Amino acid sequence: MSINLQKGQRISLTKDNPGLKKTMVGLGWDPVKQKSKGLLGGLFGGSQAQVDCDASVFMLDENDKIKSKENIIYFGNLKSKCGSVQHMGDNLTGSGDGDDEQIMVDLSGIPQNIAKLVFVVNIYAAAERKQHFGMIENAFIRLVNVTDNKEMLRFNLTEEYSGKTGLYVAEIYRNNGEWKFIAVGEGDASAGLNEMSKKYQ
Template sequence: MKLIIDRGNRNINSSQKNRYGNLTIDRSVKNSSPVISLLDIKNTISSNSTNIKPFNQDNNIVKEKTKNIKIKSLVNTNASMKILKGQKISLNQKSPNISKLMVALEWEIKNTSNKKLELDTSIFMVDKNNTTQEEDFIFYSNLKSAQGGIVLKSDHNSNLKDGYDEVVQLDLTKIPLNIEKLAFTVTIYEAEDRGETFENISNAYFRLIDTYTKKEILNYKFDDQLSEETAIVVAEIYRYKGEWKINCIGSGFKGGLKALCYNYGIETD
């Protein structure tokens, strides 16, 4: 599979026709800045300007969007396990409901730019050769895996998604047998052009929630020791001896989405 990076028009009314099956990253000019466009309308985490929270009093941190604290409080975090980079945990032992899981991501953005920093979440479904096929790349223009095991921006109808910056619905019983692991990644949109890096991010958390019981299973702070990176592999959920385990990766890259694609065997131009 090859991702083609060029310059075109990201405008959703563009005459250029994109089709899934020929995955294209379109580096186009809109408002005098190159951007990434993948097939359909780009639904980035901070796309709704009405959700931007005002600066706080110290003018140092700004929330990218207003999360619903009341909804988030519905999740029981009392027994949530705090895990560290490199730590590996059995999910089957921690939760019997591996068909009703939800990954919840949240972060704060430092006020370091006049432009609004945007983050995108992607999931690479990786086979035994440590590569990802085109149809197994889940991102903002391909929200759902073919078998329904992964659905970006969904929450098993638990009504919890508005409590977080991003959510990913998981049903591990629907992950194809040829898939060995699921890599959860976050990238900064237009990072190089805007001069933004993960140094501009703070209090970033990866949380795993059982949506059936509304209990948080574990949490991982993934922004520690990041500075010049523009992309990060946050965590990997993988098969091991008949069960599912999680490994907190926390590995950063400087090349944004292109670097992540290269890491998982997706050829780019």
């Protein structure tokens, strides 16, 4: 049975799921329906803004630092050098039900020098397009056990993120030989992924 987490809540992944190795991290969101203006707007209803959100992963060492660009997994670098983290590709609009982007994580293959995975989402070209997360709704992150394809946990981001162009969504981290998950849900007004990564450099 899937567990619904609240912001700041932590949960042990491997203690409660012995033998857990391969997981799928799914992230999803929907564009907010815009109210159309003018005469025709009343006839044809609202439209959805095309907001291109990108999910990425920062692979951090024990000092919460990114050692190299290879440890940033995103649409331009889909697979970590060790092969333990693989991004399944970019979704340009966020339309449709279910996960918009998926990231495969093999916990058993993560190198010992990596202590934490930080999952972030940012809006591509947010400044140029004058877009922010107030234009997004129903955002979530969920974790699925690949072995039995069952959802283990879900965190719905229900806060108001208007004016924010990046989100630190969640973390998977080592703790006393176990892997744990924390629901973060913090907004960032930085311009893009590069600026967000500077927090860990």
